[in-house]
Amino acid sequence: MSFTRKINTRKLFILICFSPLLSFSQSILSSGQIHGSFQMDAQYYIKDSLIGAPQVPEKVLMNAFANLLYTNGDFSAGLRYESFQDVMQGFDPRNKGNGIPYRFISYKSDELHVTVGNIYEQFGTGIILRTYQDWNLGIDNSVDGVDVAYTPIPGITVKGLIGTQRFFFDKGDGIVRGLDGEVSLNDLLKGFAKSKTKITLGGSFVSKYQKDQDPIYKLPLNVGAGAGRINIVSGKINIVSEYAYKINDPSTANSMIYKPGDALFISSTYSQKGLGISLSGKRIDNMSFRSDRAVTGNALMINYLPSLTKEQAYTLAAMYPDATQPNGEEGLQAELTYNIKKKTKIGGRYGTDITVNYARTGSIDRQQVNDTTAIGQSGTMGYTSDFLKTGKVLFFEDFNITIEKKINKKLSGVLMYLYQSYNKEVIEGHPGAPMIYSHIGILDLTYKIREKKSFQLELQHLLTKQDNGKWAMAMLQYTIAPKWFFAASDLYNYGNSDNSKRFHYYNASVGFIKNANRISLTYGRTRQGILCVGGVCRYVPASNGLSLTVISSF
Amino acid sequence: MKRIILSIALVILGFAVFSQDTTTTKATKKFKLPSVDVKTLDGTTINTSQFTNNGKPIIITFWAMWCTNCIKELKAIQDVYDDWQKETGVKVIAISIDDSKSVDKVKPFVNGKNWDYDFYLDSNKDLYRALNVNQIPHTFVINGSGEVVWQHVTYTEGSETDLYKIVKEVAAGQEIKE
Numbered sequence: 079m080s081f082t083r084k085i086n087t088r089k090l091f092i093l094i095c096f097s098p099l100l101s102f103s104q105s106i107l108s109s110g111q112i113h114g115s116f117q118m119d120a121q122y123y124i125k126d127s128l129i130g131a132p133q134v135p136e137k138v139l140m141n142a143f144a145n146l147l148y149t150n151g152d153f154s155a156g157l158r159y160e161s162f163q164d165v166m167q168g169f170d171p172r173n174k175g176n177g178i179p180y181r182f183i184s185y186k187s188d189e190l191h192v193t194v195g196n197i198y199e200q201f202g203t204g205i206i207l208r209t210y211q212d213w214n215l216g217i218d219n220s221v222d223g224v225d226v227a228y229t230p231i232p233g234i235t236v237k238g239l240i241g242t243q244r245f246f247f248d249k250g251d252g253i254v255r256g257l258d259g260e261v262s263l264n265d266l267l268k269g270f271a272k273s274k275t276k277i278t279l280g281g282s283f284v285s286k287y288q289k290d291q292d293p294i295y296k297l298p299l300n301v302g303a304g305a306g307r308i309n310i311v312s313g314k315i316n317i318v319s320e321y322a323y324k325i326n327d328p329s330t331a332n333s334m335i336y337k338p339g340d341a342l343f344i345s346s347t348y349s350q351k352g353l354g355i356s357l358s359g360k361r362i363d364n365m366s367f368r369s370d371r372a373v374t375g376n377a378l379m380i381n382y383l384p385s386l387t388k389e390q391a392y393t394l395a396a397m398y399p400d401a402t403q404p405n406g407e408e409g410l411q412a413e414l415t416y417n418i419k420k421k422t423k424i425g426g427r428y429g430t431d432i433t434v435n436y437a438r439t440g441s442i443d444r445q446q447v448n449d450t451t452a453i454g455q456s457g458t459m460g461y462t463s464d465f466l467k468t469g470k471v472l473f474f475e476d477f478n479i480t481i482e483k484k485i486n487k488k489l490s491g492v493l494m495y496l497y498q499s500y501n502k503e504v505i506e507g508h509p510g511a512p513m514i515y516s517h518i519g520i521l522d523l524t525y526k527i528r529e530k531k532s533f534q535l536e537l538q539h540l541l542t543k544q545d546n547g548k549w550a551m552a553m554l555q556y557t558i559a560p561k562w563f564f565a566a567s568d569l570y571n572y573g574n575s576d577n578s579k580r581f582h583y584y585n586a587s588v589g590f591i592k593n594a595n596r597i598s599l600t601y602g603r604t605r606q607g608i609l610c611v612g613g614v615c616r617y618v619p620a621s622n623g624l625s626l627t628v629i630s631s632f
Numbered sequence: 633m634k635r636i637i638l639s640i641a642l643v644i645l646g647f648a649v650f651s652q653d654t655t656t657t658k659a660t661k662k663f664k665l666p667s668v669d670v671k672t673l674d675g676t677t678i679n680t681s682q683f684t685n686n687g688k689p690i691i692i693t694f695w696a697m698w699c700t701n702c703i704k705e706l707k708a709i710q711d712v713y714d715d716w717q718k719e720t721g722v723k724v725i726a727i728s729i730d731d732s733k734s735v736d737k738v739k740p741f742v743n744g745k746n747w748d749y750d751f752y753l754d755s756n757k758d759l760y761r762a763l764n765v766n767q768i769p770h771t772f773v774i775n776g777s778g779e780v781v782w783q784h785v786t787y788t789e790g791s792e793t794d795l796y797k798i799v800k801e802v803a804a805g806q807e808i809k810e
Contacts, residue, residue, distance in 0.1 A: 111663050115764035145764060149666060154762075186667070200756045203732035210731075210757070213766075235677075262676075278675055311674040318736050345736040354740025384733030389698035413737060415744025428711060431745055484711070492700075524704075524789050532789035560784065560791030593810065594770070594783045612733045631764045631783065 110150030115631040117213065118142040121166060126622035129581050130606055139166045141173075143213070157181035168609075168618045169216040170375055175247040180211075180220060191227040196220040199239055201258040201282040204382035205322040205341055206303040206367065209243070215611050217376050220244045221254055233265025243369045243378050250378045252288035252369035275312040281305065286369045286380060295334060295457055301327040303339075303367060303381075319344045322365070322381075328457075329371035332364055332405055335460030339364035341383065354415040359408075360386050363442055363463055366404035376614060385613025386411045387437035387476050390496075392520050393551055393569065394538040398500035400439060400474040402613035406463070407473060409439030428484035436477045441469030441504075472513070475499035487526070494520040502545065506608060516542035530559040536567075548573025563589045569605060594631035599624070662779040662808070665692075665772075666762040670727065670752040673739040678752070680759060687776035688721035689802040691795065694760060694768045696730045697741055702769040705787035709795075710747055716796060720803035724749040729768065731755050773798050773808070781808040 119141045123134035140163045147156040158180035165173045182195030198220055200208040211218040223241015230236070237258040243250040260280040264270045270277075285302040307320035322341045328334040345358035367381040383402050386409045390396040413435040420429035444453050444461040453461045477497045484490040496518040502511035521537045536553040553567035569583040585602030606620040667681045683690060691709075695702030709716075709724060716722050726749045728738045735755050742751055754760055763772065766785070773782040773795070782798045784791070798808060 113663065113764050115766045117766050145761075147762070147764060149762075154666075156761075198756060198758075198761070200732075205732075208732075276674055276676070309675050316674070316736065316739060343732075347736060347740040349740035349743035351743060352746045354737075354742075354744030356737045356740045358736065382732065384731065386733075389734065391698055391700045413740070415741050417744060417746040419746075429746070431707075433741075433744070482707070484707075522700075526789060529793055530790040534789065557788040557790070559788045560794045563788055589786075591784075591786050591788070594785050596767070596785050612731055629766045629785065631766060631770070631785065 110148055110153075112146060112148050113632060114144060114146040116142075116144045116629065118628045119166060119625070120627075121621065121623050121625040123167070123621060123623040126603065126620070129583070129603055129622065130620040131603070131622045132619070134167065136164055139164055141166050141169060141213075141216075152186050153184070154186075155181075155183045167621055168616060170246070170377070170616075172246045172375075172377070173216060177247050179218070179244055179247055189229050193225040194223075196222050196244065197225040197239060197241065199225055199237070199256075200382075201237070201256060201284070202280055202305055202307045203318070203320045203343055204384075205320050205343060205365075206282060206284045206305045206324070206381050207239075207254075207256050207258075208382035209380075210382070212611055212614070214609070215376060215614060215616050217614065218244050219377070219379050222249060223254075231266075233262040235260045243380070245370075245373075245378055250369045250373070252286045252371075252378075254284065254286050254369050254380055256282065256284040258282035275310065277311075278309040280307045280309075284367075284380060286367075288369065288371060295328060297328055297371065298326060301325055301367075314348055314350050316347045317345070324365060324367060327367065327371065329366060329368065330374055331366035331368065331371075332460070333454050334456040335364070335454060335458060337364050337460040339367075341365045352417040352419065354413075356413045357410070358386060358412075359410040361408040361442065361465070362402075362404060363406050364404075364460070376616065383613070385409075385474075385610070386439065387474060387613075388413070388435045388478065389610075389612070390476075390478075392494065392522070392536070392538060394518050394540040394549055395478070395494065395496055395520060396610075397540060397549070397607065398498055398502075398505075398514055398516065399608060399610040399615065400437075400476070400500075400613060401505045401608070401610055401615045403439075403473060403504065406442040406444070406469075407439050408442050408468060409437065409474075411435070411437040426483065426485065428490075431480075431482040433480040433482075434478075435480075438475045439473045441471040441473065443467035443469050471501065471504070472499055473501045473504050489526075490524050492520070492522040494518075494522075496520075512544045514542055514544040516540050532557050532559070541573075546571055546574050546579070561591055563587075563591075567602075596627075596629045598627050600627075601625075662775070662781045665774055665778050665780055666759070668759040668762045670754050670759055673742075673751050673753065681778075683725060683774070683778070685721065685723040685776075688723065689776065689799050690774040691722060691724045691799065692727060692763075692772040692774060693724065694727050694729055694754075694763075694765050694770045696728055696768060697734050697738065698730075699768050701787045704789070705769050705771070705792065706747060706749070707745075708787075708789070708792045710745075710749075712792065712796070713748060716799065720799055722799050722803065725752065726750070727752050727754050727759060729754050729757055729760055771795060773802055775802045776805075782810065 122138050125133040143160045145158045161176040162173045165171050180196040184193040198209050209220045221241040225239040227237045239256045263277040283304045287300050290297040303324035305322035310317040320343050324339040326336040326338050341362045343360045347356040368378045370378045385400045385402045387400040416432045418425035418430040443464045447459045451458045479495050481493045498516050500514040518540045523535045526532045534555040538551040540549040551569040555565040557563045566586045574580045583603040583605050587600035589598035601624045604621045607618050608615045609618050669677050769787045771784045772780050775781050
């Protein structure tokens with residue numbers, strides 16, 4: 079008894095001694111802020127064998143996360159809890175589990191920015207390093223380690239990073255190290271300070287280390303990649319370019335070939351009020367770069383190689399989307415945006431916007447290394463490629479015109495025409511699949527009944543002789559701004575050559591929004607297809623059921 | 633007995649800490665705009681602490697070239713922006729989260745559209761994360777002291793009217809309770 083009393087008295091004493099410290103730490107806390115965000119996506123699945131929606135044994139699946147972010151002056155810390163109960167259909171099943179796969183502490187002053195923990199970083203255009211998260215794709219390749227950015231004098235920034243990548247609820251096998259430097263000549267050189275031409279130069283080096291446990295091949299333990307970039311701004315003209323080179327890096331993704339990789343990206347734009355023109359090109363040759371050479375799917379990617387095509391948002395325009403081919407592709411894109419002034423004959427009372435865009439991606443030149451080695455044969459140099467020659471296979475093509483016009487106070491609309499060519503064999507990896515050529519028309523009308531009550535009508539049509547044939551879609555939405563929306567839609571594959579596959583994909587949804595909170599409930603069918611963000615894609619299986627999405631920021 | 637006293641002391645201390653916490657967070661829902669580096673359309677780095685509008689309100693809205701609803705919102709505000717500026721002095725800052733797929737095309741796109749906002753690029757989503765954005769469009773209203781006083785997700789036709797109601801209240805120096 080006396081023993082416990084002793085302890086208790088001591089505890090009390092310690093507590094009292096510490097209480098000023100507690101209240102001190104409390105005062106630090108009270109000047110800090112805690113904010114966060116939350117998202118939950120859940121679906122109740124109904125078996126629908128007609129469209130190919132399987133029986134989901136769990137019936138309900140859910141993906142969710144909560145972010146917490148604490149900031150106090152120059153200091154911040156954050157974490158993300160994620161829960162997959164089980165992983166929803168169409169997401170990588172390796173995501174299964176719960177936990178805190180993302181947490182960090184960061185300090186930032188004018189010159190120094192240090193982050194320890196999970197890091198999202200990008201060097202240049204991301205051609206050799208970009209770690210990012212995309213919830214809708216189920217991607218998070220953050221590096222868990224240390225990231226330091228230092229600006230010794232204005233105009234020079236040096237960044238360095240080291241760590242292992244997130245692999246679902248685990249870590250990848252390899253270690254990633256990176257260095258990046260960027261110099262702004264206008265800030266650095268006195269003679270340049272007042273120049274109207276601004277030039278920024280940058281260079282980076284990234285290397286990964288992974289043990290070699292391959293029974294057949296002798297593999298490089300350290301794989302290095304370097305990149306150089308330039309950014310020139312001169313009045314109305316901008317030019318951005320980056321070139322990258324990677325040493326030999328046999329991996330599952332490139333079928334274990336020993337050829338080095340390289341990539342080039344160039345973009346030039348011209349713009350003034352009312353007119354914008356952009357022209358860009360790229361060439362990628364064997365540039366899949368992952369911190370585990372054996373891994374497949376959207377995991378452990380170190381670099382980011384976006385597709386050079388316009389990202390389409392309307393359902394039928396995005397039915398056949400472009401996906402980057404990291405093993406080799408070349409492409410170009412041109413876009414013109416023009417605003418016909420308001421209060422002119424053609425522009426009308428509110429003006430008219432016209433955007434014309436063309437993009438095309440195809441294969442690179444590939445020749446046999448020698449007569450006895452097939453192109454892409456494992457354990458060899460794979461192939462040779464002439465930089466100046468182009469390949470013969472078309473991967474993707476998209477020509478599109480968009481006209482946006484507000485007709486009067488009540489009515490406004492978007493009219494779109496697209497012509498797309500889609501190489502299903504290459505993009506979806508279905509050997510023997512045909513090239514799909516499609517014409518797509520879209521009309522999106524918004525009619526304001528009263529100040530806050532509106533109807534939106536979307537009519538879409540896709541015409542093709544290949545794949546599943548013709549599609550039509552209609553969507554009607556009623557909104558009561560800013561809180562409610564009600565929508566109903568039907569996507570109808572009326573032109574399928576197989577009469578028994580002319581399915582209706584109907585949907586009905588209701589949503590409620592209050593400030594930074596949004597809840598939506600959708601009932602209906604989802605078509606089997608692929609979803610791409612930035613040329614990185616995931617497969618979406620057919621499904622039927624009731625889905626709920628809750629998002630909140632606080 | 634000591635154990636009871638200890639427990640009571642702990643509970644009281646805990647309560648004190650807790651109540652202190654809630655009073656500080658409950659009193660104000662507003663918070664200081666986080667200080668994060670973004671880039672101008674010409675590639676120059678600028679810190680969000682340099683976002684000022686002479687004590688007048690600022691609207692910060694996150695968008696991207698692939699986001700149809702974002703573009704609808706920016707177009708809707710553009711139609712009334714002159715009036716809003718004359719009446720309240722409000723400034724709209726549009727933060728594009730386009731990544732290297734399209735970030736180089738943002739400048740010709742916004743110029744081609746003849747939009748009058750202040751544009752910045754957040755390709756690595758640093759500001760996006762610092763403001764806990766999940767989905768775009770996500771719009772914030774900042775008062776004259778650089779504090780976020782209101783935020784809203786998604787755009788539905790006509791919701792700019794409610795946004796402007798908030799802006800007017802902020803311009804008049806009123807507290808936003810919603």
